[in-house]
Amino acid sequence: MKALLQPHRIVMLLIAAGLVMWICLAGRWDWLWEPKYQTLILQGVWRTIWLLALSVLIGFALAVPLGLAQASGPWYLAVPARVFCTVIRGTPLLLQVWLLYYGLGSLFPGIPWIRESDLWPILRQAWPYALLALSLSYAGYEGEVMRGAFASVPRGQIEAARAMGMPRHKILTRISFPQALQSVLPTLGGETVLQLKATPLVATITVLEIYAASSRVRQDLLITYEPLFFVAAVYLALAGVIVLGFAWLESRRPRRTA
Amino acid sequence: MESTLGLLALSPPGWGGTLLVALWASIRIAVGAFGIGLVIGLAGAYGKIYGGPILRDCLGVYTTMVRALPELILILLLYFGLTDLMNRALLVMGYERIQISGVVAGIIVLGVVQGAYATEILRGAILAVPAGQIEAAKAMGMPARKVASRITLPTMLGLALPGLSNLWLIATKDTALMAIVGFNELTLATRQAASTTKAFFTFFIAAGLIYLVITLISTWGFARLERWARRGDPPRQAGGR
Amino acid sequence: MSIATAAAPGNVTGSVTGKAEAIRVENLHKSFGPHEVLKGVSISAKEGDVVTLIGGSGSGKSTLLRCVNFLETPSSGRILIGGEEVRCRGDGTPSDRRQIERIRQSLGMVFQQFNLWTHKTVLENLIEVPVHVLKKPKDEAVATARKLLDRVGLAAKENAYPAFLSGGQQQRAAIARALCMEPRAMLFDEPTSALDPELVGEVLAVIRSLADEGRTMLLVTHEMKFAREVSDHIVYLYNGLIEEEGPPDQLFGAPQSARLKQFLKSVS
Ligand SMILES: Nc1ncnc2c1ncn2[C@@H]1O[C@H](COP(=O)(O)OP(=O)(O)OP(=O)(O)O)[C@@H](O)[C@H]1O
Ligand SMILES: [Mg+2]
Secondary structure (H helix, E strand, C coil): CCHHHCHHHHHHHHHHHHHHHHHHHHCCCHHHHCHHHHHHHHHHHHHHHHHHHHHHHHHHHHHHHHHHHHHHCCHHHHHHHHHHHHHHHHCCHHHHHHHHHHHHHHHHHHCHHHHHCCCHHHHCCCHHHHHHHHHHHHHHHHHHHHHHHHHCCCHHHHHHHHHCCCCHHHHHHHHHHHHHHHHHHHHHHHHHHHHHHHHHHHHHHCCCCHHHHHHHHHHHHCCCHHHHHHHHHHHHHHHHHHHHHHHHHHHHCCCCCC | CHHHHHHHCCCCCCCHHHHHHHHHHHHHHHHHHHHHHHHHHHHHHHHHHHCCHHHHHHHHHHHHHHHHCCHHHHHHHHHHHHHHHHHHHHHHCCCCCCCCCHHHHHHHHHHHHHHHHHHHHHHHHHHCCCHHHHHHHHHCCCCHHHHHHHHHHHHHHHHHHHHHHHHHHHHHHHHHHHHCCCCCCHHHHHHHHHHHHCCHHHHHHHHHHHHHHHHHHHHHHHHHHHHHHCCCCCCCCCCCC | CHHHHHHCCCCCCCCCCCCCEEEEEEEEEEEECCEEEEEEEEEEEECCCEEEEEECCCCCHHHHHHHHCCCCCCCEEEEEECCEECCECCCCCECCHHHHHHHHHCEEEECCCCCCCCCCCHHHHHHHHHHHCCCCCHHHHHHHHHHHHHHCCCHHHCCCCHHHCCHHHHHHHHHHHHHCCCCCEEEEECCCCCCCHHHHHHHHHHHHHHHHCCCEEEEECCCHHHHHHHCCEEEEEECCEEEEEECHHHHHHCCCCHHHHHHHHHHC
């Protein structure tokens, strides 16, 4: 608190407050009070949040086996896992999103049993492709992270478990995985912020999340900056929540000293 | 599939030539942005370490904001903001408005984004240089700038290269974001080719392979560079547990 | 009493009178925050003198040596190198960067941890400052460097990177690097403390040969036997002050202060 109140910081805070005030007063914000845009924005925020949450969960669930396969799997699992991670990490997410949406989207209607299945109404929408692309992307990046995490669990830990006669899957779930998770937790927060920053890309395939909602406002009202400032604030807030959440998760775990 | 491979031919009706032109634009943006990012990053890192409290706080705001906001929004804000500001300045000075070319805009905007990440990477690497290396140079009467260029930078290079390699890959992939502001780089050209010909898989996979090749070559190159930069590192202890 | 000896040139016991003063420290104070590490220390080394600082851990030996080279900024006091006083601002920081650089170039510092530059080969370490700061012709610098490497017994290692050398070899290379500057005086800060016992001898032999050829040296060491053999003058520091000083035979043979007696007992 003391550090925050150094004279130059107070001046900087005042300047920042002044800028915000100026943006609020000089900009055009009437649309924020129109019910039409309010629902658009609320829905957008909600879509962003669940796209993020689901893709992180699915992606992480995929990342664990991907990391494990690379760290200690047999070659016929390690190689495909490695290729998958390399491809995901080596190509732009936008390209992946478009490949899945336009590619699969053009393929599915030609396959009768898909078109007649109960899933078809869902597959005709854009969000499944968005969720799939985001999940695979997270899986690719986190698979690499988990590989490092599994590889860095000290051998002695596993040998100790083996020496006590623990079966392999028990060693994995009780020893390796908790330790790997503990070591990636600090990075995971940052990675999740990165994932948040990736979500606006799905606006390009007509998913109406918060960025797309702001684009709609921009096009409807022909204003440039206000909606951009607004989404920027929303993303900053979401990123802040993620960082705080992970800091809290981390603080609940026992600290390793020295 | 076989029938659509012909669409990748270099000359029309194949789209290969279009894609290569777009690839060239992507590469120019990536190289330029990475270069600007390095310059900003180096200045920012030294500013964060040795600068006064005001400079440090300003740099802190810069790196935090850039790293917390989606690149797409930064690109739009910077693109509109910078062109607006520049044109206003030009009008005030009595010049005509100008249209910034897509490549230049892309380089500047992505460079500013890269600079924030580079600042953090280089700062960490500079701080990780053992104090004794710098003290030995000072003790021999090396001027501060010589110490920076001949001791600190070469020593921290090995530590910074993995991060920089990653950053360069981000630069190549972030060029795809310029597609969203309508700039004709590889990803946008691919989508145009794909939607014109309806051969979605062919084109998207071809573009994916191009990106992948760039990634693999760069990774290999950076790994060699790192090995060179770490030529003085102690030999690995054999047989560690 | 230390100030008295230092203030009267030619009276420093154990040194030949009539020689110029290479290093002179007057009433040096140094604090880190509230912690005063040096509380008024004066020493003097004439050309060709070997002055050795001994004392317990934390007594301020390294700090004193680092102040002489301005790696630490003294809180107060005067430091003269070759009769030249370093000009300081009111707050004690040196006012002339160039002057500091020039003075440092005339003092060869050898660190406990060697501090050879890891990204340069041994030869590159030696010619770095002569070529890139002093702008000597490269072949000339290389010739000098080779001669010095030969002298410290490292002629075969000129293209090795420091990490591939033993500690003793690294320290000998570091000494050669300091000698490359043709320094007016050498500063050694516990040059053998980081070495395995079997490597200490080879480094001490090099330092001894430097002492024998009449180099001015300021030496911090815990090797008491060696200190007694090579030094002209011994200074015992206790808690930031000079507790006792004098020629080696007097200091080791007939220590006056109880603390020095205690200290000598504890290290032998
Ligand atoms: N940069 C620094 N900041 C704060 N305190 C310091 C600093 N450098 C040294 N000190 C303190 O100054 C005191 C003297 O340190 P110095 O290194 O000079 O001792 P020394 O006599 O060389 O001991 P040793 O034999 O262990 O090397 C110690 O208490 C140390 O903690
Ligand atoms: Mg010391």
